[in-house]
Amino acid sequence: AQTVTQSQPEMSVQEAETVTLSCTYDTSESDYYLFWYKQPPSRQMILVIRQEAYKQQNATENRFSVNFQKAAKSFSLKISDSQLGDAAMYFCAYTPGRGNQFYFGTGTSLTVIP
Amino acid sequence: DAGVTQSPTHLIKTRGQQVTLRCSPKSGHDTVSWYQQALGQGPQFIFQYYEEEERQRGNFPDRFSGHQFPNYSSELNVNALLLGDSALYLCASSPPQGPNTEAFFGQGTRLTVV
Numbered sequence: 001a002q003t004v005t006q007s008q009p010e011m012s013v014q015e016a017e018t019v020t021l022s023c024t025y026d027t028s029e030s031d032y033y034l035f036w037y038k039q040p041p042s043r044q045m046i047l048v049i050r051q052e053a054y055k056q057q058n059a060t061e062n063r064f065s066v067n068f069q070k071a072a073k074s075f076s077l078k079i080s081d082s083q084l085g086d087a088a089m090y091f092c093a094y095t096p097g098r099g100n101q102f103y104f105g106t107g108t109s110l111t112v113i114p
Numbered sequence: 115d116a117g118v119t120q121s122p123t124h125l126i127k128t129r130g131q132q133v134t135l136r137c138s139p140k141s142g143h144d145t146v147s148w149y150q151q152a153l154g155q156g157p158q159f160i161f162q163y164y165e166e167e168e169r170q171r172g173n174f175p176d177r178f179s180g181h182q183f184p185n186y187s188s189e190l191n192v193n194a195l196l197l198g199d200s201a202l203y204l205c206a207s208s209p210p211q212g213p214n215t216e217a218f219f220g221q222g223t224r225l226t227v228v
Contacts, residue, residue, distance in 0.1 A: 004156075033215050043202060045157075045219035091156050095215070100170040101147065102206075102217070104156030 002027045004094050006105035013082045014113050020067075021077045021108045023092030031097030034068065036077045039107070040088040048090070051075065053097075079110075087112045116141075118207050118220035126226045127195050135190040135223045139207030145169075146188040147217070148180060151202040163188050192225075200227045 003026045013019035025034065036048040051059045051068050058066050063083075067076045079086055092105040119138045127133050139146050145164045149157035159172035163182035182188045186207075192199055202224050208217040 035215075037219075042221060043204075043224075044221040045204065045206075050215060093156075100162045101159035101172065102149075102157070103159075106154070106156050 002103050004092050004103050004105040006092050006108050008108045010109045012111040017082055018080045021090050023075045025073050025094050029096045033095050034075045035093040037091045038088045082112050084112050118218050120205050120220040120223050124224045129195055131195050132193045135203050137188045137205030139186050140218045143207035144186050144210045145208045147206045148190045149204040157204055195227045197227050
């Protein structure tokens with residue numbers, strides 16, 4: 001079974017500080033992709049960052065970076081220099097390399113404190 | 115580029131009724147997937163359409179059906195609505211022969227069943 005687990009329902013961070021959101025997944029596939037999506041109150045899922053499982057190097061997009069631990073099946077998101085606009089639900093997601101669907105975690109609600 | 119557009123944005127239906135939700139994919143995309151996101155949960159895969167055929171289906175009853183048109187737009191139909199069908203319904207599109215990694219999401223349709 002392919003599952004994605006986010007164990008932090010809620011997190012908060014002071015503006016300009018750093019926060020890390022956790023995600024673990026379970027799969028028997030060797031070829032897959034992992035994602036972090038942001039869902040603000042507007043409801044649209046916005047891609048934050050993507051990691052290919054075959055790449056050892058951790059993905060980075062500006063203030064967002066991941067810590068991908070393949071053996072541990074862990075995929076955490078680090079947000080540096082947090083901004084008020086970062087406040088949203090964050091979903092960790094997985095898709096098999098030849099798959100057609102995303103598997104999502106239950107989400108982490110991030111609050112940014114001014 | 116308007117991205118993925120969904121209509122309507124909100125909808126209220128009575129238990130037992132039928133509903134149709136619509137999705138127009140991002141320009142250049144030919145594959146459409148539908149997800150159900152219950153309150154406080156991550157999105158769950160309903161099905162995916164490609165070349166006007168249902169290519170893959172998640173664990174949803176036959177009350178959930180879909181259609182894809184020659185212009186790649188898609189409809190999600192739900193019959194005999196239950197209170198538990200109340201959710202945000204998200205549409206995602208992806209490019210020709212593209213992996214799921216290039217998927218874009220719409221803003222969803224909020225369905226309330228009373």
